[in-house]
Amino acid sequence: xxxxxxxxxxxxxxxxxxxxxLFVYSYFxxxxxxxxxxxxxxxxxxxxxxxxxxxxxxxxxxxxxxAVLELVLEDLLKEHPDMISVVKLxxxxxxxxxxxxxxxxxxxxxxxxxxFSKMASFDENSxxxxxxxxxxxxxxxxxxxxxxxxxxxxxxxQRLLYSLxxxxxxxxxxxxxxxxxxxxxxxxxxEKRVRSRFSHRKLLFLSSPGEDFHRLAEHILLLPTDSRLxxxxxxxxxxxxxxxxxxxxxxxxxxxxxxxxxxxxxxLRFLFCAVCHMDLSSGSLSxxxxxxxxxxxxxxxxxEALKDCSILQLHLLVCMKRLEVKEVExxxxxxxxxxYKRIRDSFETVDYYARNIxxxxxxxxxxxxxxxxxxxxxxxxxxxxxxxxxxxxxHELQQGLQSFPSCxxxxxxxxxxxx
Amino acid sequence: xxxxxxxxxxxxxxxTSETIVAVTPRKTRLRSDSDAAIGSPLRKSPRLGKEGTxxxxxxxxxxxxxxxxLNLSGSPQKKQLSEDFVERQNWNPRDETQRRAVNEALHVxxxxxxxxxxxxxQNRILDFCKKCIxxxxxxxxxxxxxxxxxxxxxxxKVKVMLADWANEExxxxxxxxxINCTSLANMNDIFSKIFEQNHSGKxxxxxxxxxxxxxxxxxxxxxxxxMILVIADELDYLITRDRAVLxxxxxxxxxxxxxxxLLGVANAIDLADRFIPKLRxxxxxxxxxxxxxxxxxxxxxxxxxxxxxVPYTVFQPQALELCARKVAAASGDMRKALAVCRxxxxxxxxxxxxxxxxxxEDQHKPAENVSMSNQVRIDHVAAALSKVYKSPxxxxxxxxxxxxxxxxxxxxxxxxxxxxxxTTLGELNKYYVDVxxxxxxxxxxxxxxxxxxxxxDDQGILKLGQSxxxxxxxxxLKVDGADIVFALQGVRFFRNCLQ
Numbered sequence: 001x002x003x004x005x006x007x008x009x010x011x012x013x014x015x016x017x018x019x020x021x022l023f024v025y026s027y028f029x030x031x032x033x034x035x036x037x038x039x040x041x042x043x044x045x046x047x048x049x050x051x052x053x054x055x056x057x058x059x060x061x062x063x064x065x066x067a068v069l070e071l072v073l074e075d076l077l078k079e080h081p082d083m084i085s086v087v088k089l090x091x092x093x094x095x096x097x098x099x100x101x102x103x104x105x106x107x108x109x110x111x112x113x114x115x116f117s118k119m120a121s122f123d124e125n126s127x128x129x130x131x132x133x134x135x136x137x138x139x140x141x142x143x144x145x146x147x148x149x150x151x152x153x154x155x156x157x158q159r160l161l162y163s164l165x166x167x168x169x170x171x172x173x174x175x176x177x178x179x180x181x182x183x184x185x186x187x188x189x190x191e192k193r194v195r196s197r198f199s200h201r202k203l204l205f206l207s208s209p210g211e212d213f214h215r216l217a218e219h220i221l222l223l224p225t226d227s228r229l230x231x232x233x234x235x236x237x238x239x240x241x242x243x244x245x246x247x248x249x250x251x252x253x254x255x256x257x258x259x260x261x262x263x264x265x266x267x268l269r270f271l272f273c274a275v276c277h278m279d280l281s282s283g284s285l286s287x288x289x290x291x292x293x294x295x296x297x298x299x300x301x302x303x304e305a306l307k308d309c310s311i312l313q314l315h316l317l318v319c320m321k322r323l324e325v326k327e328v329e330x331x332x333x334x335x336x337x338x339x340y341k342r343i344r345d346s347f348e349t350v351d352y353y354a355r356n357i358x359x360x361x362x363x364x365x366x367x368x369x370x371x372x373x374x375x376x377x378x379x380x381x382x383x384x385x386x387x388x389x390x391x392x393x394x395h396e397l398q399q400g401l402q403s404f405p406s407c408x409x410x411x412x413x414x415x416x417x418x419x
Numbered sequence: 420x421x422x423x424x425x426x427x428x429x430x431x432x433x434x435t436s437e438t439i440v441a442v443t444p445r446k447t448r449l450r451s452d453s454d455a456a457i458g459s460p461l462r463k464s465p466r467l468g469k470e471g472t473x474x475x476x477x478x479x480x481x482x483x484x485x486x487x488x489l490n491l492s493g494s495p496q497k498k499q500l501s502e503d504f505v506e507r508q509n510w511n512p513r514d515e516t517q518r519r520a521v522n523e524a525l526h527v528x529x530x531x532x533x534x535x536x537x538x539x540x541q542n543r544i545l546d547f548c549k550k551c552i553x554x555x556x557x558x559x560x561x562x563x564x565x566x567x568x569x570x571x572x573x574x575x576k577v578k579v580m581l582a583d584w585a586n587e588e589x590x591x592x593x594x595x596x597x598i599n600c601t602s603l604a605n606m607n608d609i610f611s612k613i614f615e616q617n618h619s620g621k622x623x624x625x626x627x628x629x630x631x632x633x634x635x636x637x638x639x640x641x642x643x644x645x646m647i648l649v650i651a652d653e654l655d656y657l658i659t660r661d662r663a664v665l666x667x668x669x670x671x672x673x674x675x676x677x678x679x680x681l682l683g684v685a686n687a688i689d690l691a692d693r694f695i696p697k698l699r700x701x702x703x704x705x706x707x708x709x710x711x712x713x714x715x716x717x718x719x720x721x722x723x724x725x726x727x728x729v730p731y732t733v734f735q736p737q738a739l740e741l742c743a744r745k746v747a748a749a750s751g752d753m754r755k756a757l758a759v760c761r762x763x764x765x766x767x768x769x770x771x772x773x774x775x776x777x778x779x780e781d782q783h784k785p786a787e788n789v790s791m792s793n794q795v796r797i798d799h800v801a802a803a804l805s806k807v808y809k810s811p812x813x814x815x816x817x818x819x820x821x822x823x824x825x826x827x828x829x830x831x832x833x834x835x836x837x838x839x840x841x842t843t844l845g846e847l848n849k850y851y852v853d854v855x856x857x858x859x860x861x862x863x864x865x866x867x868x869x870x871x872x873x874x875x876d877d878q879g880i881l882k883l884g885q886s887x888x889x890x891x892x893x894x895x896l897k898v899d900g901a902d903i904v905f906a907l908q909g910v911r912f913f914r915n916c917l918q
Binding site: 041045048049051052058060061121122123126151157159162163166168169170171182183184185186192193195196197199200201202204206207258259260261262300301302392393395396 | 518519522523526527528529530565566567599601602604653656686752754755758762765806807810811812814815818819820821822823848852860862863864865866867871874877878879880897
């Protein structure tokens with residue numbers, strides 16, 4: 001093989017890091033008071049002290065609850081081999097009691113290489129669960145039950161939760177129940193019996209952007225010393241990167257990114273996009289990459305559709321908007337044409353197009369998704385008579401018109417008058 | 420019980436208890452202004468000073484009051500307050516075996532040989548069972564109470580006491596069948612279980628159900644049949660719409676030659692009245708024993724009884740009292756009290772780990788203060804209580820991204836005045852755009868607004884309905900508007916907006 005471009009190698013390294021959640025969240029494992037260390041302490045103390053415990057992980061989607069849990073479990077399996085076994089259930093699949101018990105039995109059998117029978121009845125499965133808990137308690141082996149989408153387990157009579165938590169009340173069993181949910185009031189959904197047996201430990205995964213993100217970006221983007229890149233390339237790459245990350249423009253970009261969504265997964269997508277935009281010839285990341293990644297993350301599909309419209313179509317859209325503002329009862333192609341004629345009569349600069357051309361333009365608007373029929377039933381009628389509605393808001397239309405090159409000023413005037 | 424009498428002379432007397440009551444945070448309130456007084460960042464609190472004075476004001480005022488009322492001169496309170504604790508050593512939270520022993524003593528699943536504070540109820544149940552067994556008659560008893568009040572624990576104790584008594588009096592001990600009704604796949608299985616327990620020799624006939632067989636059995640005189648004691652836990656799982664199963668179960672004990680003693684356990688106090696009213700007309704209502712929620716003194720007793728198992732002083736007496744008061748005021752649930760104690764110990768251990776990392780001041784501290792700082796203090800218990808009783812809503816709202824906060828702000832404005840309780844997404848969009856315009860942040864389009872509302876719906880802050888048209892989906896706030904106002908008051912823009 002010839003000499004590889006070090007920039008390509010660097011790009012590859014960084015992209016594979018971003019795609020690996022264990023690497024990303026290992027950053028959080030180094031912080032002293034993070035959720036990672038708290039969770040690890042809870043589970044490891046239950047393992048070493050042989051007591052039962054239950055904990056709930058709460059936070060919005062994409063903030064890393066499952067990833068941190070996986071990290072903790074992996075570390076603990078390395079530290080205490082053969083003392084932990086994990087059973088994973090998901091509320092979307094196993095919220096029914098029978099289904100859940102069967103799945104628990106199947107996973108336990110798989111782990112301990114026992115024979116699993118699909119024909120086992122509900123009674124047999126529950127007896128199996130109790131005996132497994134007892135045996136594991138005697139052998140000082142802890143079972144960790146991971147319940148994802150915990151709030152879905154609380155529907156119905158909550159039998160599974162009750163039987164798991166009740167089994168943990170006895171001294172014979174040794175288990176930890178970890179619930180993962182995105183609903184903040186997940187523990188209020190529990191019945192009072194079940195809530196009394198649950199230990200009220202909650203770990204909140206709150207995303208705080210800003211300097212946290214800064215350090216996370218450094219953790220991911222700085223090239224490691226043990227890669228096969230030449231030293232001087234790596235040093236210059238890292239130095240330029242640190243300069244960018246410390247600058248004001250980067251801060252502005254990150255602020256704008258975090259206005260709508262500040263979870264870790266959103267930020268990771270942004271970094272991935274920025275790295276993909278990296279210019280291979282220059283050999284390093286620049287602030288331009290980050291800036292160009294921003295619009296591709298915060299896409300506005302309607303704006304893109306507006307950009308491709310013709311002037312006639314823009315006229316039609318503005319007519320529809322005016323009809324909407326006037327709160328006309330029925331809005332269909334005929335009424336739009338009437339409005340269009342009215343505008344043509346009052347302003348001479350507006351061009352005249354034949355009706356069938358306008359109809360074709362209208363059908364293109366339908367296909368683009370900027371306009372749609374109000375009801376899906378009237379298939380028999382032709383497109384001229386069916387009521388339609390606009391799918392973009394006033395503000396979006398105005399923004400689109402402003403960014404449209406060579407937009408006739410008459411449209412701006414019409415929009416501004418009503419706005 | 421002599422041990423408890425000594426504790427009555429404790430100077431947790433009125434002046435100190437009043438101070439504690441004045442500062443104790445009230446029941447679960449979503450607004451964390453009372454919690455702010457407890458000082459939840461106590462976990463990250465820097466090292467305590469050389470005298471061991473904590474930072475937060477309520478505990479400082481408690482300490483001051485205690486000192487003045489007990490006329491101490493800065494020596495640790497434990498010398499005065501607890502005579503029978505003097506001979507106990509102090510524990511070292513960093514020692515693993517000690518920690519493990521304490522955790523085990525405070526764990527819910529640790530079996531207690533000495534079950535305190537429920538002697539009255541246990542004796543009543545025991546007398547009832549003894550009477551039934553002696554006279555060889557059937558009977559039914561219903562035990563009710565909130566979760567965490569010691570019902571199942573007392574049942575276990577009664578079983579043991581009954582076995583001892585039967586041995587002493589040389590009476591035949593009945594068969595005991597404990598059933599947890601949540602583990603029944605089918606409700607009628609309870610009858611087959613009773614039948615199999617009692618008459619494992621007889622085969623189940625295919626044509627009559629177990630219930631009918633039991634009824635047949637109990638309607639005829641069968642000599643030599645053993646009594647059976649059925650303990651049915653979580654009885655309300657057997658409630659169906661026509662209440663047939665529950666009714667038949669209790670009716671089994673009223674049959675002329677029945678040998679079944681039924682002890683039912685559930686949470687509802689009026690289960691017997693509401694669901695089996697026919698029994699009252701037949702004059703065979705079950706005896707009802709209510710397990711009241713634990714009071715503050717009972718909780719303190721139980722905790723001290725548990726801590727007797729370890730030979731060290733772990734808790735300061737005021738800390739135990741704070742925990743007991745708060746839990747008794749909230750629910751009287753013993754499991755919560757134990758959880759709070761374990762949580763407080765963890766906070767203490769965390770603090771001592773932090774201090775060992777800093778490490779400099781240990782040598783300079785006098786010996787008494789080292790021992791005092793090794794016990795669980797009021798501030799630890801207060802932090803643990805706030806963790807258990809605080810809702811995560813305020814913290815989450817503070818850390819939401821800006822657009823989602825604006826959405827919540829516009830929702831609060833929309834629902835202010837109390838007339839409307841829900842609205843459509845289109846309306847919310849209008850208010851949202853207005854709020855954005857007033858601060859020159861560009862508003863996002865309706866699609867993105869709808870997806871952000873979906874994220875808030877996932878978290879349980881809003882509730883979003885379904886509709887064919889996006890703009891017509893109904894939106895309701897599930898969080899109190901006052902909490903949102905409180906959470907957002909730190910940002911000047913929201914403060915002005917929500918005035």
